[in-house]
Amino acid sequence: MKPSAHTDSKPQQQARAGSLIAALEEIQARHGYLPQKALLELHKRTGASLVDIYGVATFYRAFSLKPRGKHLVSVCLGTACHVNRAPVVAREVERLLDIKAGDTTNDREFTLETVNCLGACALGPVVVVDGHYFPAVSPAKVSEILQSSRDGLNNVTVETDQRVFPLAVACARCNHSLMDPTHPIDGHPSIRVTAAFDSKHGWVALSCLYGSYNVDNEYEIPEDVVVNMFCPHCHAELLGGGTCLECGAPMVPMIVRGGGIVQICSRRGCRGHMLDVSGAIFA
Protein backbone atom coordinates (compact mmCIF):
# COMPACT_ATOMS: atom_id res chain seq x y z
CA MET A 1 0.00 0.00 0.00
CA LYS A 2 1.25 3.46 -0.84
CA PRO A 3 1.70 5.80 2.13
CA SER A 4 -0.60 8.39 0.56
CA ALA A 5 -3.41 5.87 0.17
CA HIS A 6 -3.12 5.10 3.84
CA THR A 7 -3.37 8.72 5.01
CA ASP A 8 -6.34 9.34 2.71
CA SER A 9 -8.41 6.64 4.36
CA LYS A 10 -7.91 8.07 7.84
CA PRO A 11 -10.88 10.46 8.17
CA GLN A 12 -13.17 7.68 6.99
CA GLN A 13 -11.77 5.31 9.55
CA GLN A 14 -12.23 7.91 12.27
CA ALA A 15 -15.83 8.49 11.26
CA ARG A 16 -16.47 4.76 11.47
CA ALA A 17 -14.78 4.52 14.84
CA GLY A 18 -16.94 7.41 16.11
CA SER A 19 -20.21 5.80 15.14
CA LEU A 20 -18.93 2.50 16.52
CA ILE A 21 -18.59 3.99 20.00
CA ALA A 22 -22.14 5.36 19.79
CA ALA A 23 -23.43 1.94 18.74
CA LEU A 24 -21.57 0.24 21.60
CA GLU A 25 -22.94 2.81 24.07
CA GLU A 26 -26.42 1.96 22.89
CA ILE A 27 -25.85 -1.75 23.46
CA GLN A 28 -24.35 -1.06 26.87
CA ALA A 29 -27.35 1.12 27.79
CA ARG A 30 -29.75 -1.61 26.76
CA HIS A 31 -28.08 -4.58 28.46
CA GLY A 32 -25.89 -2.98 31.11
CA TYR A 33 -22.89 -4.63 29.48
CA LEU A 34 -21.74 -5.78 26.03
CA PRO A 35 -22.90 -9.35 25.41
CA GLN A 36 -20.92 -11.35 22.85
CA LYS A 37 -24.08 -12.03 20.85
CA ALA A 38 -24.86 -8.33 20.54
CA LEU A 39 -21.33 -7.57 19.28
CA LEU A 40 -21.53 -10.33 16.67
CA GLU A 41 -24.88 -8.94 15.58
CA LEU A 42 -23.43 -5.43 15.35
CA HIS A 43 -20.63 -6.82 13.19
CA LYS A 44 -23.13 -8.44 10.84
CA ARG A 45 -25.40 -5.39 10.73
CA THR A 46 -22.82 -2.66 10.18
CA GLY A 47 -20.06 -4.60 8.46
CA ALA A 48 -17.48 -3.11 10.84
CA SER A 49 -14.74 -5.65 11.39
CA LEU A 50 -15.06 -7.71 14.53
CA VAL A 51 -11.49 -7.02 15.64
CA ASP A 52 -12.20 -3.27 15.50
CA ILE A 53 -15.39 -3.67 17.52
CA TYR A 54 -13.68 -5.89 20.08
CA GLY A 55 -10.65 -3.59 20.21
CA VAL A 56 -12.77 -0.53 20.96
CA ALA A 57 -14.94 -2.45 23.43
CA THR A 58 -11.91 -3.59 25.44
CA PHE A 59 -10.06 -0.26 25.14
CA TYR A 60 -12.53 1.98 26.95
CA ARG A 61 -13.22 1.40 30.62
CA ALA A 62 -16.78 2.65 30.20
CA PHE A 63 -17.53 -0.58 28.35
CA SER A 64 -17.79 -3.90 30.11
CA LEU A 65 -17.86 -7.29 28.43
CA LYS A 66 -19.02 -8.95 31.62
CA PRO A 67 -22.45 -8.47 33.20
CA ARG A 68 -22.39 -5.78 35.83
CA GLY A 69 -23.80 -6.14 39.33
CA LYS A 70 -26.59 -4.04 40.77
CA HIS A 71 -24.16 -2.04 42.89
CA LEU A 72 -20.92 -0.62 41.59
CA VAL A 73 -18.21 -0.39 44.25
CA SER A 74 -15.26 1.81 43.29
CA VAL A 75 -12.23 1.76 45.55
CA CYS A 76 -9.86 4.65 44.91
CA LEU A 77 -6.21 3.68 44.66
CA GLY A 78 -4.96 7.17 43.75
CA THR A 79 -1.78 8.49 45.36
CA ALA A 80 -3.43 10.13 48.38
CA CYS A 81 -5.70 7.16 49.05
CA HIS A 82 -2.83 4.74 48.42
CA VAL A 83 -0.65 6.23 51.16
CA ASN A 84 -3.70 6.14 53.44
CA ARG A 85 -3.74 2.37 53.11
CA ALA A 86 -6.37 2.10 50.37
CA PRO A 87 -4.83 -1.18 49.10
CA VAL A 88 -5.75 -2.77 52.45
CA VAL A 89 -9.31 -1.53 52.01
CA ALA A 90 -9.40 -2.90 48.46
CA ARG A 91 -8.16 -6.29 49.68
CA GLU A 92 -10.79 -6.31 52.41
CA VAL A 93 -13.56 -5.62 49.86
CA GLU A 94 -12.16 -8.37 47.65
CA ARG A 95 -12.11 -10.76 50.60
CA LEU A 96 -15.66 -9.97 51.75
CA LEU A 97 -17.16 -10.16 48.27
CA ASP A 98 -14.86 -13.03 47.29
CA ILE A 99 -14.07 -11.46 43.93
CA LYS A 100 -11.12 -9.70 42.36
CA ALA A 101 -11.19 -6.08 41.19
CA GLY A 102 -13.08 -5.83 37.90
CA ASP A 103 -15.26 -8.84 38.67
CA THR A 104 -18.88 -9.24 39.64
CA THR A 105 -20.21 -11.42 42.44
CA ASN A 106 -22.02 -14.60 41.42
CA ASP A 107 -25.35 -13.26 42.67
CA ARG A 108 -24.87 -10.16 40.48
CA GLU A 109 -25.18 -7.90 43.52
CA PHE A 110 -21.80 -6.16 43.41
CA THR A 111 -19.26 -5.17 40.80
CA LEU A 112 -15.91 -4.15 42.22
CA GLU A 113 -13.54 -1.85 40.42
CA THR A 114 -10.45 0.03 41.45
CA VAL A 115 -10.00 3.54 40.11
CA ASN A 116 -6.92 5.71 40.00
CA CYS A 117 -8.31 8.95 41.39
CA LEU A 118 -11.79 10.19 42.20
CA GLY A 119 -10.67 13.75 42.87
CA ALA A 120 -11.63 13.53 46.53
CA CYS A 121 -8.10 13.15 47.86
CA ALA A 122 -8.81 14.96 51.16
CA LEU A 123 -11.35 12.26 52.03
CA GLY A 124 -9.01 9.35 51.38
CA PRO A 125 -9.21 6.45 51.35
CA VAL A 126 -12.44 6.87 49.43
CA VAL A 127 -14.92 4.17 48.48
CA VAL A 128 -17.82 5.07 46.21
CA VAL A 129 -20.89 2.88 46.00
CA ASP A 130 -23.49 3.83 43.37
CA GLY A 131 -22.48 7.49 43.55
CA HIS A 132 -22.33 7.66 47.35
CA TYR A 133 -18.96 8.72 48.71
CA PHE A 134 -17.66 7.04 51.86
CA PRO A 135 -14.71 9.02 53.25
CA ALA A 136 -11.78 7.78 55.36
CA VAL A 137 -12.72 4.13 55.00
CA SER A 138 -10.94 1.68 57.24
CA PRO A 139 -10.97 -2.07 56.61
CA ALA A 140 -13.33 -2.45 59.57
CA LYS A 141 -15.91 -0.17 57.96
CA VAL A 142 -16.05 -2.12 54.71
CA SER A 143 -18.60 -4.71 55.78
CA GLU A 144 -20.88 -1.97 57.10
CA ILE A 145 -20.72 -0.13 53.77
CA LEU A 146 -21.46 -3.27 51.81
CA GLN A 147 -24.39 -4.12 54.05
CA SER A 148 -25.93 -0.67 53.72
CA SER A 149 -25.52 -0.92 49.92
CA ARG A 150 -27.27 -4.25 49.97
CA ASP A 151 -30.14 -2.70 51.91
CA GLY A 152 -30.29 0.10 49.36
CA LEU A 153 -28.74 3.51 49.80
CA ASN A 154 -31.69 5.34 48.30
CA ASN A 155 -34.40 3.16 49.66
CA VAL A 156 -37.83 4.50 48.88
CA THR A 157 -40.84 2.89 50.49
CA VAL A 158 -43.36 1.47 48.07
CA GLU A 159 -46.79 3.07 48.30
CA THR A 160 -49.98 1.08 48.30
CA ASP A 161 -51.47 2.94 45.33
CA GLN A 162 -50.89 0.62 42.42
CA ARG A 163 -50.82 3.31 39.74
CA VAL A 164 -48.41 5.67 41.48
CA PHE A 165 -45.26 4.13 42.91
CA PRO A 166 -41.70 5.37 43.32
CA LEU A 167 -38.72 4.10 41.33
CA ALA A 168 -35.04 4.27 42.20
CA VAL A 169 -33.11 4.66 38.97
CA ALA A 170 -29.49 4.76 37.87
CA CYS A 171 -27.50 5.77 34.83
CA ALA A 172 -27.31 2.88 32.37
CA ARG A 173 -23.73 3.66 31.50
CA CYS A 174 -21.94 4.40 34.79
CA ASN A 175 -24.45 2.75 37.10
CA HIS A 176 -24.41 5.78 39.41
CA SER A 177 -27.66 6.44 41.17
CA LEU A 178 -29.61 9.37 39.74
CA MET A 179 -31.64 9.78 42.95
CA ASP A 180 -31.30 13.12 44.72
CA PRO A 181 -32.63 12.97 48.31
CA THR A 182 -31.71 16.63 48.90
CA HIS A 183 -34.36 17.75 46.41
CA PRO A 184 -37.57 15.88 47.15
CA ILE A 185 -40.54 16.02 44.79
CA ASP A 186 -43.88 14.48 45.79
CA GLY A 187 -42.23 13.64 49.12
CA HIS A 188 -39.69 11.31 47.52
CA PRO A 189 -36.11 11.80 46.33
CA SER A 190 -36.14 13.26 42.85
CA ILE A 191 -34.38 11.91 39.75
CA ARG A 192 -31.68 14.39 38.84
CA VAL A 193 -30.37 14.61 35.30
CA THR A 194 -28.76 17.31 33.19
CA ALA A 195 -30.88 18.56 30.33
CA ALA A 196 -29.83 20.51 27.25
CA PHE A 197 -32.09 22.28 24.79
CA ASP A 198 -31.46 25.21 22.44
CA SER A 199 -28.22 26.57 23.93
CA LYS A 200 -29.30 26.09 27.53
CA HIS A 201 -27.81 23.47 29.79
CA GLY A 202 -29.08 22.93 33.31
CA TRP A 203 -30.31 20.43 35.85
CA VAL A 204 -33.75 18.91 35.82
CA ALA A 205 -35.34 17.11 38.74
CA LEU A 206 -38.06 14.62 37.86
CA SER A 207 -40.52 13.02 40.21
CA CYS A 208 -39.55 9.43 40.91
CA LEU A 209 -43.20 8.43 41.21
CA TYR A 210 -44.17 6.39 38.19
CA GLY A 211 -47.27 8.13 36.90
CA SER A 212 -46.41 11.55 38.31
CA TYR A 213 -45.23 14.22 35.89
CA ASN A 214 -44.01 16.80 38.38
CA VAL A 215 -40.77 18.42 37.28
CA ASP A 216 -38.47 21.03 38.74
CA ASN A 217 -35.79 22.63 36.61
CA GLU A 218 -33.10 25.25 36.38
CA TYR A 219 -34.35 26.68 33.08
CA GLU A 220 -38.02 26.53 32.22
CA ILE A 221 -38.41 24.10 29.32
CA PRO A 222 -41.10 25.23 26.84
CA GLU A 223 -43.81 22.77 25.90
CA ASP A 224 -43.11 20.42 22.99
CA VAL A 225 -39.36 20.99 23.10
CA VAL A 226 -37.26 17.81 22.85
CA VAL A 227 -34.40 17.91 25.36
CA ASN A 228 -31.21 15.88 25.50
CA MET A 229 -30.69 14.34 28.90
CA PHE A 230 -27.30 13.55 30.37
CA CYS A 231 -26.08 11.66 33.42
CA PRO A 232 -24.78 14.23 35.95
CA HIS A 233 -22.05 11.78 37.03
CA CYS A 234 -20.47 10.43 33.84
CA HIS A 235 -21.90 13.17 31.59
CA ALA A 236 -22.92 10.61 28.99
CA GLU A 237 -26.12 11.24 27.12
CA LEU A 238 -28.89 8.88 28.20
CA LEU A 239 -29.41 7.24 24.85
CA GLY A 240 -30.56 4.06 23.22
CA GLY A 241 -34.15 3.92 24.33
CA GLY A 242 -35.83 3.87 20.95
CA THR A 243 -38.58 6.33 20.04
CA CYS A 244 -41.71 7.45 21.83
CA LEU A 245 -44.84 5.66 20.70
CA GLU A 246 -46.93 8.80 21.31
CA CYS A 247 -44.87 11.51 19.60
CA GLY A 248 -41.83 9.90 17.98
CA ALA A 249 -39.22 11.75 20.06
CA PRO A 250 -36.25 9.75 21.41
CA MET A 251 -36.87 7.91 24.67
CA VAL A 252 -34.52 8.36 27.62
CA PRO A 253 -33.63 5.04 29.29
CA MET A 254 -32.68 4.63 32.95
CA ILE A 255 -31.91 1.48 34.87
CA VAL A 256 -34.30 0.58 37.68
CA ARG A 257 -32.67 -0.63 40.88
CA GLY A 258 -33.68 -4.21 41.31
CA GLY A 259 -33.80 -4.89 37.61
CA GLY A 260 -35.52 -3.47 34.59
CA ILE A 261 -35.49 -0.33 32.53
CA VAL A 262 -37.73 2.70 32.61
CA GLN A 263 -37.97 4.94 29.58
CA ILE A 264 -39.42 8.40 29.47
CA CYS A 265 -40.15 10.59 26.48
CA SER A 266 -37.67 13.42 25.96
CA ARG A 267 -40.36 15.84 24.76
CA ARG A 268 -41.63 18.28 27.37
CA GLY A 269 -45.31 17.74 27.91
CA CYS A 270 -45.44 14.34 26.24
CA ARG A 271 -46.53 11.65 28.65
CA GLY A 272 -45.05 8.74 26.74
CA HIS A 273 -43.25 6.33 29.01
CA MET A 274 -42.49 2.67 29.26
CA LEU A 275 -41.54 0.51 32.21
CA ASP A 276 -39.97 -2.89 31.80
CA VAL A 277 -39.23 -4.56 35.12
CA SER A 278 -39.13 -8.09 33.75
CA GLY A 279 -35.56 -8.15 35.00
CA ALA A 280 -34.38 -8.80 31.46
CA ILE A 281 -31.06 -7.08 31.98
CA PHE A 282 -29.96 -9.32 34.80
CA ALA A 283 -31.65 -12.46 33.54
Next chain:
Amino acid sequence: MIRLSINGLEASFEKGTTLLEAARFLGFPIPTLCHMEGLSPYGACRLCVVEIGEGQGAKLVTSCTYPVEEGLHVRTASTRVMRARRMIIELLLASCPQSKVIQDLASEHGVRRQRFRQEHETCILCGLCVRMCEEQMAAGAIGFRGRGERRSIGTPFDITSEICRQCGGCIYVCPACQLRCTYNAPEKAICGGCANLQPPCLEKERFDDMMCYMEPCAACEIKKD
Protein backbone atom coordinates in the same frame (compact mmCIF):
# COMPACT_ATOMS: atom_id res chain seq x y z
CA MET B 1 10.47 16.89 -5.93
CA ILE B 2 11.58 17.78 -2.44
CA ARG B 3 15.22 18.53 -1.67
CA LEU B 4 16.71 17.64 1.68
CA SER B 5 20.01 16.52 3.12
CA ILE B 6 20.56 13.22 4.88
CA ASN B 7 23.82 12.99 6.81
CA GLY B 8 25.03 15.95 4.74
CA LEU B 9 24.21 14.29 1.43
CA GLU B 10 21.86 16.41 -0.69
CA ALA B 11 19.21 14.56 -2.65
CA SER B 12 15.67 15.06 -3.88
CA PHE B 13 12.75 12.74 -3.42
CA GLU B 14 9.16 12.53 -4.48
CA LYS B 15 6.49 13.96 -2.21
CA GLY B 16 5.14 11.34 0.19
CA THR B 17 8.41 9.41 0.50
CA THR B 18 9.26 8.67 4.12
CA LEU B 19 12.62 9.54 5.66
CA LEU B 20 13.27 5.83 6.12
CA GLU B 21 12.75 5.08 2.42
CA ALA B 22 14.91 8.07 1.48
CA ALA B 23 17.76 7.13 3.83
CA ARG B 24 17.74 3.51 2.76
CA PHE B 25 17.68 4.60 -0.88
CA LEU B 26 20.88 6.56 -0.25
CA GLY B 27 22.40 3.57 1.49
CA PHE B 28 22.22 4.70 5.11
CA PRO B 29 21.20 1.76 7.25
CA ILE B 30 18.38 2.31 9.76
CA PRO B 31 17.29 -0.65 11.88
CA THR B 32 13.57 -1.38 12.11
CA LEU B 33 11.32 -3.92 13.76
CA CYS B 34 7.77 -2.86 13.02
CA HIS B 35 8.40 -1.73 9.45
CA MET B 36 7.85 -3.94 6.45
CA GLU B 37 7.56 -3.04 2.81
CA GLY B 38 4.01 -3.53 1.64
CA LEU B 39 2.50 -2.76 5.01
CA SER B 40 1.43 0.69 6.15
CA PRO B 41 3.96 2.45 8.41
CA TYR B 42 3.09 2.26 12.08
CA GLY B 43 5.88 3.80 14.20
CA ALA B 44 5.53 1.38 17.11
CA CYS B 45 9.06 0.10 17.74
CA ARG B 46 10.76 3.53 17.60
CA LEU B 47 14.01 1.87 16.47
CA CYS B 48 14.08 3.91 13.29
CA VAL B 49 14.44 7.26 15.13
CA VAL B 50 16.46 9.90 13.31
CA GLU B 51 17.35 13.43 14.35
CA ILE B 52 15.96 16.38 12.40
CA GLY B 53 16.25 20.16 12.83
CA GLU B 54 19.10 22.29 14.10
CA GLY B 55 20.45 23.31 17.51
CA GLN B 56 17.71 23.83 20.11
CA GLY B 57 15.00 22.75 17.67
CA ALA B 58 16.58 19.38 16.94
CA LYS B 59 14.31 16.49 17.73
CA LEU B 60 14.00 12.76 17.30
CA VAL B 61 11.29 11.46 14.99
CA THR B 62 10.42 8.01 13.70
CA SER B 63 11.70 7.96 10.13
CA CYS B 64 9.21 5.32 9.01
CA THR B 65 6.25 7.67 9.50
CA TYR B 66 7.88 11.04 8.79
CA PRO B 67 7.48 12.29 5.20
CA VAL B 68 10.33 14.15 3.46
CA GLU B 69 10.25 17.94 3.93
CA GLU B 70 11.89 20.67 1.89
CA GLY B 71 15.30 21.66 3.28
CA LEU B 72 15.27 19.15 6.13
CA HIS B 73 18.60 18.19 7.72
CA VAL B 74 18.45 14.58 8.79
CA ARG B 75 21.04 12.70 10.87
CA THR B 76 20.52 8.96 10.89
CA ALA B 77 23.36 8.03 13.23
CA SER B 78 24.17 11.01 15.48
CA THR B 79 25.23 10.43 19.09
CA ARG B 80 21.74 11.30 20.27
CA VAL B 81 20.12 8.90 17.81
CA MET B 82 22.45 6.03 18.71
CA ARG B 83 21.90 6.61 22.43
CA ALA B 84 18.13 6.54 21.97
CA ARG B 85 18.35 3.42 19.83
CA ARG B 86 20.50 1.57 22.35
CA MET B 87 18.04 2.46 25.09
CA ILE B 88 15.13 1.18 23.00
CA ILE B 89 16.99 -2.09 22.35
CA GLU B 90 17.74 -2.40 26.05
CA LEU B 91 14.06 -1.99 26.86
CA LEU B 92 13.11 -4.53 24.19
CA LEU B 93 15.64 -6.95 25.67
CA ALA B 94 14.08 -6.44 29.07
CA SER B 95 10.68 -7.53 27.82
CA CYS B 96 11.45 -10.10 25.13
CA PRO B 97 14.94 -11.62 25.48
CA GLN B 98 14.23 -14.85 23.62
CA SER B 99 13.78 -13.06 20.29
CA LYS B 100 16.77 -13.67 18.07
CA VAL B 101 15.94 -10.57 16.04
CA ILE B 102 16.25 -8.40 19.15
CA GLN B 103 19.39 -10.19 20.36
CA ASP B 104 20.95 -9.60 16.93
CA LEU B 105 20.09 -5.91 17.13
CA ALA B 106 21.65 -5.77 20.59
CA SER B 107 24.85 -7.35 19.30
CA GLU B 108 25.01 -5.04 16.31
CA HIS B 109 24.53 -1.93 18.42
CA GLY B 110 26.92 -2.95 21.16
CA VAL B 111 24.29 -3.22 23.87
CA ARG B 112 26.13 -5.14 26.56
CA ARG B 113 23.96 -4.59 29.61
CA GLN B 114 20.30 -4.65 30.50
CA ARG B 115 19.48 -2.56 33.53
CA PHE B 116 15.75 -3.20 33.83
CA ARG B 117 13.63 -5.80 35.53
CA GLN B 118 13.77 -8.87 33.33
CA GLU B 119 10.48 -10.02 31.84
CA HIS B 120 9.78 -12.80 29.40
CA GLU B 121 7.03 -11.52 27.15
CA THR B 122 6.15 -13.32 23.95
CA CYS B 123 5.04 -10.19 22.13
CA ILE B 124 6.45 -6.70 21.65
CA LEU B 125 3.16 -5.30 20.29
CA CYS B 126 4.78 -4.10 17.07
CA GLY B 127 1.54 -4.78 15.22
CA LEU B 128 3.24 -6.38 12.20
CA CYS B 129 0.97 -9.43 12.35
CA VAL B 130 -2.17 -7.28 12.69
CA ARG B 131 -1.25 -5.24 9.62
CA MET B 132 -0.15 -8.34 7.70
CA CYS B 133 -3.48 -10.01 8.38
CA GLU B 134 -5.54 -6.97 7.44
CA GLU B 135 -3.58 -5.43 4.58
CA GLN B 136 -1.89 -8.28 2.76
CA MET B 137 -4.11 -11.23 3.64
CA ALA B 138 -7.30 -9.13 3.58
CA ALA B 139 -8.59 -11.06 6.55
CA GLY B 140 -8.55 -8.94 9.73
CA ALA B 141 -8.77 -11.94 12.00
CA ILE B 142 -6.51 -10.59 14.75
CA GLY B 143 -6.25 -7.18 16.35
CA PHE B 144 -5.24 -5.27 19.43
CA ARG B 145 -7.32 -5.78 22.57
CA GLY B 146 -7.33 -3.80 25.79
CA ARG B 147 -4.89 -1.03 26.57
CA GLY B 148 -1.95 -0.10 28.73
CA GLU B 149 -0.15 -3.02 30.28
CA ARG B 150 -3.08 -5.30 29.43
CA ARG B 151 -2.78 -4.61 25.70
CA SER B 152 -2.51 -7.78 23.72
CA ILE B 153 -2.94 -9.14 20.22
CA GLY B 154 -5.38 -11.90 19.41
CA THR B 155 -8.78 -12.81 18.04
CA PRO B 156 -11.98 -11.25 19.38
CA PHE B 157 -13.28 -13.10 22.47
CA ASP B 158 -10.20 -15.37 22.28
CA ILE B 159 -12.11 -17.87 20.18
CA THR B 160 -11.07 -19.38 16.86
CA SER B 161 -11.73 -16.79 14.19
CA GLU B 162 -14.05 -17.62 11.33
CA ILE B 163 -12.14 -15.28 9.04
CA CYS B 164 -8.69 -16.78 9.71
CA ARG B 165 -7.47 -19.00 6.88
CA GLN B 166 -4.48 -20.17 8.88
CA CYS B 167 -2.13 -18.73 6.28
CA GLY B 168 0.61 -18.29 8.86
CA GLY B 169 1.41 -14.77 7.67
CA CYS B 170 1.27 -13.43 11.21
CA ILE B 171 3.88 -15.91 12.43
CA TYR B 172 6.02 -15.34 9.35
CA VAL B 173 6.42 -11.61 10.05
CA CYS B 174 6.69 -11.83 13.84
CA PRO B 175 10.08 -10.58 15.08
CA ALA B 176 9.49 -11.98 18.56
CA CYS B 177 8.33 -15.54 17.99
CA GLN B 178 9.60 -16.54 14.55
CA LEU B 179 13.27 -17.01 15.47
CA ARG B 180 13.95 -18.17 18.98
CA CYS B 181 17.22 -17.39 20.66
CA THR B 182 17.94 -20.73 22.31
CA TYR B 183 20.65 -19.35 24.52
CA ASN B 184 19.98 -20.39 28.07
CA ALA B 185 18.97 -17.12 29.65
CA PRO B 186 20.97 -15.80 32.59
CA GLU B 187 19.49 -13.35 35.13
CA LYS B 188 19.82 -10.40 32.76
CA ALA B 189 19.28 -11.96 29.40
CA ILE B 190 21.72 -10.70 26.84
CA CYS B 191 22.79 -13.55 24.62
CA GLY B 192 26.11 -12.18 23.38
CA GLY B 193 27.15 -15.80 22.88
CA CYS B 194 28.69 -14.97 19.56
CA ALA B 195 30.94 -12.36 21.16
CA ASN B 196 33.20 -15.09 22.56
CA LEU B 197 33.03 -17.41 19.61
CA GLN B 198 36.16 -18.98 18.07
CA PRO B 199 37.08 -18.58 15.30
CA PRO B 200 35.86 -14.96 15.28
CA CYS B 201 33.22 -13.77 12.88
CA LEU B 202 34.28 -13.02 9.35
CA GLU B 203 32.25 -9.83 9.38
CA LYS B 204 33.74 -8.67 12.65
CA GLU B 205 34.74 -5.30 11.19
CA ARG B 206 31.11 -4.38 10.81
CA PHE B 207 29.64 -6.19 13.74
CA ASP B 208 32.38 -5.76 16.28
CA ASP B 209 33.12 -9.47 16.80
CA MET B 210 29.44 -10.38 16.85
CA MET B 211 28.26 -13.35 14.87
CA CYS B 212 24.54 -13.38 15.51
CA TYR B 213 23.81 -13.08 11.81
CA MET B 214 24.41 -16.76 11.27
CA GLU B 215 21.38 -18.96 11.25
CA PRO B 216 21.07 -20.93 13.35
CA CYS B 217 23.16 -18.90 15.73
CA ALA B 218 26.49 -20.66 15.95
CA ALA B 219 26.92 -19.84 19.62
CA CYS B 220 23.59 -21.40 20.45
CA GLU B 221 24.49 -24.55 18.56
CA ILE B 222 27.82 -24.88 20.38
CA LYS B 223 26.14 -24.34 23.78
CA LYS B 224 23.72 -27.13 23.07
CA ASP B 225 26.53 -29.70 22.53
